[in-house]
Amino acid sequence: MSYAKAADLLRVAEMAMSRFDGIALQDLTEEFGCDHRTAQRMMRSFETVFPQVDIREDGDRRRRWHLPRHDPRWLQAQGIRDSELAALELAIKRAERDGAPDEAKRLQVLRDRLLAAMPSSLARRAEADAEALLEAQGFASRPGPRVVSDLSLLGALTEALRAPFTVEISYTSADGRTSDRLLEPYGLLLGIRRYLVARPVAGDGKMRRFRLDRIAEARITGKSFARDPAFDLGQFASQAFGSFHSDAEYGPVAWRFSPEAASVARQFVFHPSQEMLDESDGSLIVRFEASGHLEMAWHLYQWGNDVEVLAPKALRDMVAGHRRADFPALP
Template sequence: MSYSKATDLLRLADMATARFEGVSLQEIAEEFGCDHRTAQRMTRAFEAAFPQIEVNEDAERRRRWRLPRSDPRWLQAQGIRDGELAALDMAARRAERDGAPDEAKRLNALRERLLAAMPSSQARRTEADAEALLEAQGFASRPGPRVVSDLRLLGTLTEALRAPFSVEISYTSADSRTSDRLLEPYGLLLGIRRYLVARPVAGDGKMRRFRLDRIGKARITGQSFARDTAFNLSEFASQAFGSFHSDAEYGPVAWRFSPEAAPVARQFVFHPSQEVRDEADGSLIVRFEASGHLEMAWHLYQWGDDVEVLAPEALRDIVAGHRRTDFPALP
């Protein structure tokens, strides 16, 4: 057996141990990028190498391979690879950078617990290798302006979201009026501006966005509530191009990128629901549905005159007088 195949079997053992129901042929094929027959060969080699494996059928009559979790020596034998530890470190740093201190704290706790399960000499070596890997890869903070978050506020909202508990906030609206709001929180939208997605307890029952920089204070009430299982945060967020959403602006959007800009534009995902089409002249048309014309205009400005707004007309009017011809580079 080649070294690469042995490594694949160890990775398969990780999957079969970590997943409560075990791993299926389809999941093996997806993980290793192989066809169904190769996945079958892997399971046969897996069964030969690990005789304690359990093979069962799930509710859909698919076979699943599972390794018992009862032996903690498996983690010690496998250890933690330097790349895996570096990935945990980078995830924790990103969480701190993006204003999610609670997530950063939990990732660091997981890191320490995993290292504690390893022999001290191996743990020290892995930490040193991971530090070198981080230095070699670099940790690039996302450039550009962003609003500084109140970490105490984020901690309060994160705790309320986890329970979930309703929260009472002091909120200043766009017209500078401050009032107290009682909300049922559902999620956070992170971007240049950060928003709390919540449903006001008193109101029409619709979800609203509340800018974090306009929340003066927040208090957890201790009163729990039942989440609306039909609500999907990702779908709600996709109604906007950026963070801002407007029912009045929501609708079809179409942009045409010039043949010169098309190769660069293909590298972007402008919206989760986008559809792209290559034109005969080499240009690229991108279509999606969203709102937030001002945030779209801010982004389109970077493309100068290499992008044309086909729809909606209101957005076309906003950018009409600001299409530059002298930008030396594309985004």
């Protein structure tokens, strides 16, 4: 057996041990980028190497493979690789940078627990190699302006979201008025501006966005509430181009990138629902549905006159006087 195939089988074993309901062939095709028949051959080899595997069918009559987790020596034998430790360190740094202290703390605890399970010599070598790898990569830091986060506020909101508990906030609206609001928190939207997604307890039942920089204080009430199981934060967030959403602005959006900018534009995911269409002249049309014309205009400005707004008209009029041809580079 080649080294690559052996490494693949070890990865399959990790997956089969770490997932409570085991793994199916579809998990392998996604993990290794292989077809269904290759996944079948891989699992036949896996059954030979790991005869203790438990095989059963799920509710959809798909075969699932599961390995028992009772042997802690497996983790020690596998160890933790320098690239994996470096990825975990990067995740910690990104969480700290993006104003998610609760997430950063838990990732740090996970990192320490993994290293504690390793022999000291292996742990020291992994830490040293991971540090060298981080230095070689230059730490993938995101440059540019960002809003400074209130860590105590984020901590309180994270705790309320986890429980979940209702939370009372002191909020200053766009017109400058400050009031106390009792909310059922559902999630956070992290972008240039950060928003709390919540449903007011006394209201029309609709979800609202509350800018974190306008929340002076957040107090956890200790009273729990039942989350709406039909609410999907990702779908809710996709109504906006960035963080801001407006029902009045929501609708079809279409941009045409010039032939010179098309290859660069193809590398971007402007919106989760985007569709791209190549034109015969080499230009590229991007379509999606969202709101937030001002945030779109901020982004479009970076493309100079290499992008044209086809729709909506309100956005086209907003950027009309700001397209320029003297930018020396594309985003």
